Amino acid sequence: MAKLMIFPLIVILIGLNACTQGLPIISTPIITSGIEGYVTKGPMCPGPVQIGSEECKDQPYQAIISILDASYNQITQIQTDDNGYFKILLAAGTYILHPESGNPLPIADDQTVIVTGEQFIQVSIQYDTGIR
16 A cells, blocks of 8 residues: 555656756845935024033934935835934945925935945935924
């Protein structure tokens, strides 16, 4: 009885092996480049601030950043963590970081970033709170 079950199993295994022979190997490029950085908002206090004062320093800001290509087409959107940090894998190329604004503040300017192969470009995005 055991011999009767082994023969069909061997035939199936040989058939499966034959099905996998000659299949092309398609490699997916591994992206090892991109953009990483921090987002802050400030000023945090109105009026003149004493130099070196820690109580009014800029604060980390959790923001949504749109990633655009050089033609201003949106590629993706990311959100920073609670500490304002973000990191995104991107192939080499030119990108525009478009920080989404609050309602109506805080607001930040777009930044053009050129990503080169196998490195992460460091950026800093500063949102203006409008406090004066």
